[in-house]
Amino acid sequence: MSTEDTSTSPLSISHLSTSPDHPLSSWPSIPPSPRGRSVLLTPSIVSSASENIITGQRFALDWPVYPSVIPLYGRMKAEHTVKRVDPRPSKSKDEAEEKGEIWQPCFDDFVHINTQGTTQWDYFLHFSYPHSGLFYGGLTAQEILDEKTGEIGVAAIAKAGGIQTRGILVDLPLFLSETGQEPHDPLKDRVEFTTLLSALEHFKLDPQVGDVLLLRLGFEDAILQDIERVAAGHETRLKGKWSGMIASHQLAKWIWSKGIIAVATDNPTFEEWPAPDRNMSMHPILLSGMGIMIGELLRLKSLAEECKKQDRWSFWFTSCPLMIEHGVASPPNAVAIL
Template sequence: MSNFSFPEFDDLPVVKGQPKGCLWGFFDVNGQKDQLGTLRLLTKEVVQKAKDEIQIGTHVQLDWPLHNIQFPGFGRIPLQHTVKDLADQGFVAFDDVISFNTQTSSQWDSLKHFGSQKTAVYYNGWTHDQLKTSNDLGIHKICDRGGIVGRGILVDWLSWWEHENPGIEPPSAISCHKIPVSELEATLAYQGTETGQGDILIVRSGFVRWHNNAKADIRALGTEKQHYMIGLENNDETVRWLYSKHFSAVAGDTMGFEAWPYPEDCCLHEWLLVQWGTPIGELWDLEALAEECKAHNRWSFFLTSAPLRVVGGCASPPNAIAIL
């Protein structure tokens, strides 16, 4: 199947206990509860078409160094990296020992990462208690399907904003600045970028650039001591816009993709991960990609991503490469 046929948002069937717009059951196959969500939009036909994005052979890895975030919040630990000399084993060689929280640098959130905060239910009806002792919805499900491969589109909101507001400092990356749909659309129009079903949406808001340039004390203030983050606006318009585009996955350079903290009545993490089964990429390093896209006046590319095959994992570095 090259394209899925989706009902309009308001015509989606009601799922008991869930808000209007829930996609549970839509991707179920032969009576088996789906665990891939919108990644099923990456059909063979979609992937074959995406190869046409490879035009010049330039490739950019989108993973930030694992030691960033330097000062993680929410009780998370920074990277711990030990190099082990194997001389005592009779070899001229080294091994690595690495320990890190998968939320503290570039990552994909698996569908196991975040549930409905009010009902403790995850994508397609799994409960929090079930997932405590189950590998369901884990990051390995992405690996089992062959990773994430398709057409990526960069919505370089930061470059658009600076073009529209010359000489003015952009909104702070460590504020709850809300990027509205109107500005996403304006950025797409400015770039001349069109979207298609199954595309992987990637938004550059300026968080990684801020962190790269900030001094240590400001980094600590912005990421550990307070939790305000730039991102997409949490409201019904954004939810409906994302649904109408039928992206296979979304990602960005900020800590939460959406503006944080989110309001009580709308959380994009819940809509994307819980209601639709859409993986969220966070803290991706988009700086070099933005420069390449600008240089070639093209913001679409072939994207490949191979998460770590951790059975039951909640998240993973994306190991993502954009090929133009």
């Protein structure tokens, strides 16, 4: 697929809106698809991406749904209940035999989660444009509350078979180390767009149409250290401020023109947080504007270690979110296969 900037190319930034109500949105120039940017995943692109499976090593990228070890913003922890549902419930095998019943324990379990409570895909109904309050395709907050979003919802990704494509990983701490730069602090340092480009070049990565871009910042290490701190009776350090990409129109246009269908990181937002300028945030532009999902709080350390051993930073990436009609987010159930 050509990356030439023409009005007919799906990669052309000429499709992106200049409206102050929804800047850089792909609609109304391109009719909004419930699949968003993942419509670029043609059978040929998916088939080609599968060639990145070489050793067959698999890496699960989600944190546990329950128990959630990383509650942020005061969001609820997941609740898990196991309930006995035997056909003929008896308290014990002896009691069953005494009654002449079959002893056959059976269980159901019940999980109550906030889909934003741990590793997640942010879908297009999560974060609106500031001031206008518009979501993907021009949907309003009330339409989302009333579940009047048509086919738009995270279930659309699952119905399409999820995301199966090439994933590319940028390990920022390793890049800085190998190029003799200062270490990265995942709780405060900002990431320039030029730094991302330099890191991609360092790891010999050339983004292709259909790629999922994974960015490791070292936030997973901060989480693990925080778990130890809290267990030892100390106060948490994870108070809503951390490293990430510096939001910019330049970054957003680059993601669009490269045909990247989703971005993800090990931090909670992809971009630095809190955003210095709430009028310039990647969340509304990517989610509500471009239909590009944002993956948050992925576990990337083990994957990065193996990528370093093999000196290759691309792999097969697969994810199938929960089929939640009108849903605004989901655990990704993401796996990388080298």
